Amino acid sequence: MEFGLTEEQRLLQQSLAGFLAAACPLDRVRAAADAGDTRPSDIWDGLRDLGIHGALIPEAYGGVGLSLLDAAIIAECLGAAAAPVPFTATAVMAPAALLAAGSEAQREAWLPRMAAGDAVVAVAVTEHVGAREGAGVEAVAGRLRGKAMFVLDGAAAQACIVADTAGALHLVLGEHVEATALPTIDRTRAVTALQFDDTPAEPLPGAAGQGEALQATIDAGRVALAADTLGAAQAMFDKAVEYAKERRQFNRVIGSFQAVKHLCAEMAAALEPCRALVWYAAHAQQAIPDEARAMACHAKAHLGEAGRFIARTATEVHGGMGFTDLLGLHYWFKRIGWNRQMLGAPELVRQEAAAAQGWVAAP
């Protein structure tokens, strides 16, 4: 029994963190965000060299064949760096969907390209979590109609995996559908809206039935977002503790004031158990099927809440400086806020967790 990371996982973490520290410092995040560039090619290519794009893709398809826990470790690093790159959809959810429900031909067509960083595959499942403005996609005779909003990794994607209202999954080529950018608080990741108008689509054959493939896809994405929040919150917390040790007011380092010290302690107490929860939830997705759904929901909801608390409190510890763009703290603040809402805000996923445990009918 060993609850923790393996040596390989620690190495992955170190090498990725090292790469991001060099390739993606605050200035780079800021420049990309200002330019609206959510896939700067230097970072993207560097990640390819580290095998990040194909982390979850089996070696047979050109990937590295790692586990979802590894993907969570990657997401945590990306969150910690506020890295402006596609990941949740194209590197976690789309591979999960293709592996769970894609035909062999679909896998062969897409997985190697994705692993090589040559294709970004977006994922459109928001309406399955909760539909706004009456959006939703109907599948009729192999063609899609309707609207999908908040499509993850939606900018310049070569394809998109789309859930229809019945819970089946479809593969749509980027060239067949027009994506409208949806500018959000988080400038480091792209979401789009897709309008389908008798758009040709290819069903993922394994995704008929009770929607298990869709659900597993969403849950994998939730774990990735929870891990991203973990990394972003840890980064904000670290910055706050560091600031509390340096900044002086009333002739004292502010961290010596009990009020500030206790804010830091409360952040630590809120944040540290999140790490174990994210690890367990990631591990459960593949290793403990009975608990997978509830754990994905809990990781997403709990990190959403803890993340909000830490984002706010770390900003508070920084005083006025935290409110400015100077330290760039807000990139993490906004990333955490964005993660909270995507793939289900806390109240919604807690309700799903209750259903997954049989405590209430599915919502």
Next chain:
Amino acid sequence: MEFGLTEEQRLLQQSLAGFLAAACPLDRVRAAADAGDTRPSDIWDGLRDLGIHGALIPEAYGGVGLSLLDAAIIAECLGAAAAPVPFTATAVMAPAALLAAGSEAQREAWLPRMAAGDAVVAVAVTEHVGAREGAGVEAVAGRLRGKAMFVLDGAAAQACIVADTAGALHLVLGEHVEATALPTIDRTRAVTALQFDDTPAEPLPGAAGQGEALQATIDAGRVALAADTLGAAQAMFDKAVEYAKERRQFNRVIGSFQAVKHLCAEMAAALEPCRALVWYAAHAQQAIPDEARAMACHAKAHLGEAGRFIARTATEVHGGMGFTDLLGLHYWFKRIGWNRQMLGAPELVRQEAAAAQGWVAAP
């Protein structure tokens, strides 16, 4: 426009607080609680001399004819002293019910005796707020069947006003029904269970229809309980601030530690606005019918939450001493805990507040 108490109200407050300080110090509360005496005759008689029992009863029936805001001021004083006397049911809810729905004969029979402190009238409406263990009372041909739990001021009552499942009100003589004591955390007030078995009862003629009389009765009780919590929480807060100024640790008065100081400030910030809310809610019951229901619910729910926070925090500021019986802090702690649950815990009354504002169907 004057949002506040009148000179008369301040005098009422002062004289009652003065009486209780002398007649009902901690030792007296402790002695009564240990003896299970929820109506010590010295305190009861002293309150009669101050006109407390008949506060809400019109002068025509031997009372003082004050407003519900006055009753709230009285409840606040009683809560502040943790006074072991019947009040919420016999002095607030029962008069409200009799005045709203009683026949002239019923009023004449009971109100003068209640005003004189010669009769205690209990109130059994808990099942209307939320029924547990399948309890509830059916009225058939002028007789009652079933069970009523958590009957307020239920010990040694000469009569009880009982709500049936249809929302009508009935007057039952104490001699016709057996009351079982229900020992709770709060030893300063009595609740009982009543078993009805074809028990003779007199309907309150004005209480048929949509249950407005019942609702007004419950809401008056809620305001009284909120006011009681206000007084009890203020007492705990005052004791905590006083203790923080006296107790020394690490060679300093503990109130000079930012951690303790901030706990006190947070209590002040939570408690002070409660006073205005209770005043307004009490005033609204008689003066602003449109807002009466929602305000009674909000006062009850908000004081329930703020009270719990203050009870806990004030105990915490006292450290280990707060946890003992020595300072008797727990009488107030338990009184606040009891008030929170009676006539609807916060989640339930917030739901009623939403319904009262037309935001959701009535629960």
Next chain:
Amino acid sequence: MLLSHSPEHEAFRAEVREFIEAHGHQAPPAFGRRGPPDERARQWQRLLIEHGYAARSIPKEYGGYGAEPDILKSHIIAEEFGNADILGGHDGDNRLVPTLLELGTEEQKRAYIAPTVRGDMLWCQGYSEPGSGSDLASLATKAHVDGDEFVINGQKIWTSGAHYADMMFCLVRTEPDAPKHQGISYLLFPMDTPGIEVRPLVTMTGEATFNEVFFTDVRVPTSQIVGKRGEGWFVANATLKHERGGLGDPNVAENRFRRIVAMMTNETLDGRPLMEHPAYRDRLLKLQGQMLAMKFNGMRVLSHAIKGEEAGLPRWIVKLNGCELNHQMDALAIDLLGELGTLYPAAGVAPDPTDANPHLRDAGAWQQRYMLDLGLIIGGGTAQIQKNMIGERALGLPKEPKAAQRQEGAA
């Protein structure tokens, strides 16, 4: 408890309502992302002064309406504009104008108050410095006298609106050897005085509402001082008692609450109004309880003010509770909107309520407010400082001993 008003005040309320009915459409939007006042805002302000709904008790000779101070009438104005969701007027600058009225020379009053209340002369406040956040009195910007001029050197920060303001009122250290509260002076000068450099400070909202202001040998006539040399700290604080409403104003919270109720009625999730979602509804109702408590607390404070009494604790807690409540409401609104709640206009884009994005709600104002309200929790005396003040001044708890002592409550 008397919640009704005198016939005079009821008549006044009717008058305000009539005005709003007739002219409300001319007002700039009351909610949404906002920048510096434009011509529409200035016209609206002039109209409000003319009718006595702005600069109401400022004397006519200084550009105000010249009415007798009547707190209740002021409150009725605020309430009616709030209820109607119409942007109200202002009194110029709620720190500067009362200061000039109380302590300015006749010349200063005549020169500055009228254009200020009309909105033709915009001011910025030069108080905070990089090294003195919570500890304002430790400010280091210096001014020495050279002939009949002060010569200012140093730096200010958090200077709201400095990039478009015409004038600054500024605290500078003129007596470097005096105890820190006694060496400060209060100066007024135009922002185009040579030697002033303004560098916009972009905030987390993506806008440059604040600035850093650098002074290099900025020369200001000695006549531009308000009060005496070395008394600037007291000049700046003399008028704090005038600040009413301000941070934590319950009217703001009530308005925001109404918007959320409307949102929960109108917005749907999976085709059902959000009001039908019980967990969100319970959050709404919890906040309503807090909001109502602060609203009635505000009425209690107002009653004291009408009688000229100090309200004490009910007033001390307004900023702490009000800012937190607003922030919590913003958070709920964002959660209610879910993914839609993350939408935000591209950085640097001028605020425009008619933003082209059809999915955007209130031009992204909820996200903006969520951040701005966090900024208010931090700024204007952080929540931590507020708690120190409540603990020490309102509750009488002792200050921290020795090294920890000094004036924590100063901001």
Next chain:
Amino acid sequence: MLLSHSPEHEAFRAEVREFIEAHGHQAPPAFGRRGPPDERARQWQRLLIEHGYAARSIPKEYGGYGAEPDILKSHIIAEEFGNADILGGHDGDNRLVPTLLELGTEEQKRAYIAPTVRGDMLWCQGYSEPGSGSDLASLATKAHVDGDEFVINGQKIWTSGAHYADMMFCLVRTEPDAPKHQGISYLLFPMDTPGIEVRPLVTMTGEATFNEVFFTDVRVPTSQIVGKRGEGWFVANATLKHERGGLGDPNVAENRFRRIVAMMTNETLDGRPLMEHPAYRDRLLKLQGQMLAMKFNGMRVLSHAIKGEEAGLPRWIVKLNGCELNHQMDALAIDLLGELGTLYPAAGVAPDPTDANPHLRDAGAWQQRYMLDLGLIIGGGTAQIQKNMIGERALGLPKEPKAAQRQEGAA
């Protein structure tokens, strides 16, 4: 991440389950109000020692089971007893016994450990004093040497179980002129030694679980010291590292959570199970998220312990979070029961799970726990002290300067 166990450990788990299956019915109730151990509890403890489920790694010659220490097996035992909702065993006293094993004389070990782990000899801990709550090292109970005896005078407080304990382990000041941490000694003595007066301290739960203990010329042979004179502070703290689980144990939280789920399934409000009430359900799920995070955090700490590593922050936060979580769960349980949640057996009545009141749930244990858990938030290092410790020791933030300095983390 390897959550499965070795075949040896899985076999061990099966063995534990079998034991529980066969003997679980003999255990005293696992939840409810509890007093001093009775004969049933002692029998149960003996049976557990015999099978190696209590006092497992205490050497046989001192009355234990004598197994090699195996943290994982200990964890499996705790987990299986927890899952089965069966009261587990104890190791005597989790402060005293490790202290004796590490620092006691052979004579002390032989005399005290065996009866202690069997539950035949009950101990109380004489640490806290009225004047030294959070600041334990400032204790003032004195002992001077007179011949071959210590003569003790002073007072202890918060002495849990002193009214029925056979023995006390006690910190006394033997070197009044030494720095405060260096003048303390650690003594053992019977509670029937002349000069000891025990006064029960009734707590808010209505029970006298704590006591004040007064010493008047209490004479204790000098051989009854553990470690050297003046080193008692370090003797008392040497074994803190052995404390495992203890306050904030996630197993306790998980058990409690399961009870609440059962309550929400079984209890009704207006005829519907409480689980169907969305606002309560959301509270439940929020707490589940926190509970799970602490459970997995505990597994992480355990993994470190198995490897003999210091877990660091994950371990520092256990007490703070665990006690708060328990308190929040108690609060939810009380709210779920509503009016029923206020029921509580009459004060002074002996705890009796078969209390005659048919409406009472779990013998009133939820109210009792609500208060006891608040007591634990306060005691054993208040939440405030815990936050100081986390801030200073785990995060490396500086202590308060000067007068405020001293050892805040001492409790």
